[in-house]
Amino acid sequence: MRRDVFQAIADPTRRAILSLIALQAMTPNALSEHFNSSRQAVSKHIKVLTECQLVNQVQSGREIYYHFNPETMKEVADWLEPFRQLWEDRFNQLDSVLDQLKSNQHEQ
């Protein structure tokens, strides 16, 4: 499921859609006005974004509004964290090695 999120945000149009609706919820018409592509093309992108829970569709009266779902993006940011922590640990160990090398140099 998380892989789908990455495929979803790899596409520049979908990233642009997310940036727009992150600012404010939008109707399909309002959204498609921002793009040169057809309303059908935009709605295909919306379908992908909805399927991986980056977008929620909310009915309000006769209109549908697209809402950005920040929880899913948070998952994307967290995806890097274990890998970053791995290198953080590695580099903290390196700090001790470097301190030792420097003090050896001073003794010589």
Add this chain to the structure above:
Amino acid sequence: MSSNRKTQIVAQAGKQELFISRVFNAPPEVVFRAFSTPDLLEQFFAPAGTTVKFDVADFRSGGKYRYTQCDANGNALAAFSGVIHEVTSPERIIQTQEMEGLPQAGHVVLEAMHFERISDNQTKLTIHDVCMSVADRDAIIESGMASGLTAIFDQLDEVLNGI
């Protein structure tokens, strides 16, 4: 496990590359030495709860390296090897890296390490990895979760031994 967040990772969605960078309080000559001396690499490169041991370490342009990562009991977890394209002290190391024993061979990473002098006692290291596919790049990042698990399993062992 407190994180002081000195290390920066940049991995854009849908790209085959990733960047790891960090500033060290040592001159480039010293940081470079740590990354090109097997005895020193063995002291810091192993993720928590593991050790690494080099059996090939010919750190010069056209050379090669190979190391094995083991758990706390000495069981081999994985081996990594590659050829060294360029060693320019104290500025740059360019090498390949491949994890051995994958179902399919050929998932090679091109890795460039840059050691940039910020001041006489400060160096910025940037590791630039270029993978053969986005899936390979994502798999490397997700391997970070595996090493997190290793540490958890070790703690679990300690708990079980105490029972």
